[in-house]
Amino acid sequence: MRRLDDWDATRLEGLADQYDTPLYVIDRERVRENLRRFRDAVESALPNPRVMYAAKANTGPAVLEAVLETGTEIECAARGELQRAIAAGAEPDTLRYTAVNPPAADLDYAVELASDHPELTVTAGARDTFDRLAERGYDGRVAVRVNPGIGTGHHEKVATGKDAKFGIPAEEVPAVAADLAERFELVGLHAHVGSGVLHDDLDDHCRAIETVADLARETAAHLADTPATGVDAPAAAFEFVDFGGGFGVPYRPDEAPLDLSVVAERVAAAVGELPARVELEPGRYVAADAGTLLTRVNTVKETPETTVVGVDASLATLVRPAMFDAYHAVRNVSGADRETVSASVGGPCCTSADVFCTDRPLAAPERGDLLAVGNAGAYGYELASRFHSQPLPAEVAVDGDEARVRRERETMADVTRLERD
Numbered sequence: 217m218r219r220l221d222d223w224d225a226t227r228l229e230g231l232a233d234q235y236d237t238p239l240y241v242i243d244r245e246r247v248r249e250n251l252r253r254f255r256d257a258v259e260s261a262l263p264n265p266r267v268m269y270a271a272k273a274n275t276g277p278a279v280l281e282a283v284l285e286t287g288t289e290i291e292c293a294a295r296g297e298l299q300r301a302i303a304a305g306a307e308p309d310t311l312r313y314t315a316v317n318p319p320a321a322d323l324d325y326a327v328e329l330a331s332d333h334p335e336l337t338v339t340a341g342a343r344d345t346f347d348r349l350a351e352r353g354y355d356g357r358v359a360v361r362v363n364p365g366i367g368t369g370h371h372e373k374v375a376t377g378k379d380a381k382f383g384i385p386a387e388e389v390p391a392v393a394a395d396l397a398e399r400f401e402l403v404g405l406h407a408h409v410g411s412g413v414l415h416d417d418l419d420d421h422c423r424a425i426e427t428v429a430d431l432a433r434e435t436a437a438h439l440a441d442t443p444a445t446g447v448d449a450p451a452a453a454f455e456f457v458d459f460g461g462g463f464g465v466p467y468r469p470d471e472a473p474l475d476l477s478v479v480a481e482r483v484a485a486a487v488g489e490l491p492a493r494v495e496l497e498p499g500r501y502v503a504a505d506a507g508t509l510l511t512r513v514n515t516v517k518e519t520p521e522t523t524v525v526g527v528d529a530s531l532a533t534l535v536r537p538a539m540f541d542a543y544h545a546v547r548n549v550s551g552a553d554r555e556t557v558s559a560s561v562g563g564p565c566c567t568s569a570d571v572f573c574t575d576r577p578l579a580a581p582e583r584g585d586l587l588a589v590g591n592a593g594a595y596g597y598e599l600a601s602r603f604h605s606q607p608l609p610a611e612v613a614v615d616g617d618e619a620r621v622r623r624e625r626e627t628m629a630d631v632t633r634l635e636r637d
């Protein structure tokens with residue numbers, strides 16, 4: 217596993233000098249390694265599983281292309297993600313589109329895409345969404361997103377498994393599936409129950425998986441008992457059951473990384489006998505530790521309570537601390553050998569939520585120092601904004617000794633480009 221300290225200081229200084237800050241750095245080799253490790257573990261524990269990358273963790277071309285280089289397919293949750301996966305080289309027939317309260321334009325696009333690429337699968341978690349697909353003449357491959365009534369994860373805002381917004385309530389699923397089997401090509405069941413799951417959350421997560429697997433068996437039996445569905449045996453009901461993503465990475469220094477062989481065994485045990493392919497779609501696990509955010513110190517202010525360190529990144533660059541109370545490691549790349557002080561690091565936004573950390577031990581920062589923020593590869597750039605008229609940062613991709621900017625730094629002209637007199 218990779219901690220923030222494992223990034224080479226000289227290299228990070230060089231990238232910051234060349235490409236300016238704030239700067240996202242993505243290591244493509246690490247993306248590939250994470251996926252291979254995940255796939256190897258899952259393939260050792262389960263017969264013929266399928267792992268997809270959940271694109272929304274990082275839809276930059278550097279990550280999507282690295283994912284495709286490993287032969288991994290992509291799960292998309294919006295029209296734009298489908299378009300970017302295709303632009304990165306994904307074969308449209310391999311794409312999975314998970315439609316959560318989809319805008320009309322997203323459904324139009326997906327239906328149009330599926331007319332030329334009938335292997336594309338649309339997953340939805342509301343009867344209404346299936347009706348909207350049917351209204352567009354769609355009768356292709358669908359999967360039902362279920363709400364198992366159990367959510368897991370590092371923060372209530374990501375525990376989707378019990379949030380009524382996501383999925384069809386478990387008790388309604390057999391009947392809804394029977395109805396869908398008559399109107400579409402029903403191929404799967406799907407649940408994504410949480411995010412940021414580490415070993416401590418594994419019991420809960422596996423209970424949710426068990427619930428979904430039980431529901432899949434119950435639904436398959438119901439489909440086989442309902443002649444109008446055309447399903448003649450439970451084993452013929454589903455091509456796959458997708459248990460979503462949610463696999464965590466250690467953000468804090470005292471957290472242990474997931475032992476993937478344990479995770480895969482536990483997942484396999486929770487799934488039990490299932491006459492369908494098991495699918496998983498990690499996002500964070502693939503991209504998080506492949507990325508770091510580089511930022512320069514603008515200001516150092518000593519106060520009676522703490523050392524206040526102002527940097528050029530902010531909650532507009534990386535919102536996870538402000539939005540999810542997320543912990544991110546912060547390292548002083550320039551002054552590693554200085555004495556340690558207790559520091560609060562934040563950006564130039566006028567809200568007290570704009571802090572990356574408070575009372576954190578940090579090698580005494582000086583103006584001009586380069587700081588690195590760890591695990592910034594997932595839900596970092598993706599959630600960036602232009603708050604305070606700040607242009608979006610650049611993202612540079614490294615791969616071995618190579619470095620290439622894959623998302624240019626915005627200019628003020630980009631920020632105001634759509635404004636009119």
Ligand SMILES: *Cc1c(COP(=O)(O)O)cnc(C)c1O
Pocket residue numbers: 270272273291293314408410411412460461462463497498499500501
């Ligand atoms: C966000 C999401 C994922 C990935 O979640 P991670 O916690 O990043 O692994 C997988 N599937 C669906 C449907 C999602 O919405």
